[in-house]
Amino acid sequence: RKEVEQDPGPFNVPEGATVAFNCTYSNSASQSFFWYRQDCRKEPKLLMSVYSSGNEDGRFTAQLNRASQYISLLIRDSKLSDSATYLCVVKSNTGNQFYFGTGTSLTVIP
């Protein structure tokens, strides 16, 4: 079983739409959670960390459900510039390894 699983999409949404991505993780000892954004042929860049209480950064909201072992990312009022692949990342508390999902592809259409 993979450490982190994501729906690969693709998600094609119109500008202004709200879109949500989910990600599940298998190791209940996981302690740190992140969403990264990766543009085509570029390196991943940190979008936001995910905290237990949930957190928001502008149009982006991240939530963590430890009981069900899933993380979500909500993007409101989608912009063309949001088109990218979104990677879910989980880090165990017992080591320094990060585990990456395969990414969810988002295309925002004019």
Add this chain to the structure above:
Amino acid sequence: DGGITQSPKYLFRKEGQNVTLSCEQNLNHDAMYWYRQDPGQGLRLIYYSQIVNDFQKGDIAEGYSVSREKKESFPLTVTSAQKNPTAFYLCASSKGLAGRSYEQYFGPGTRLTVT
């Protein structure tokens, strides 16, 4: 400017040759990582290092070697034993310290093509 640099951006090699990819960081991070990304796939961990002069194999270490002689530097050598070396190689670093929620930062990557 703090960050992670990787060089070169593009690298072309003939089959059978070893090649070394450079990764340098000036973020004073303890932990450094090498990943490989193939088209349409997620990142796979090759090697990581938590402190100088120490490193551990990741999920796909066969055919690769690393060294960590300095905190700032973590070069990766792709040897001729690596069966499918053509890929996008990403170096990353984090503050380290197992148990803390420190995020990872990535370099711009090196695209290696072996023919």
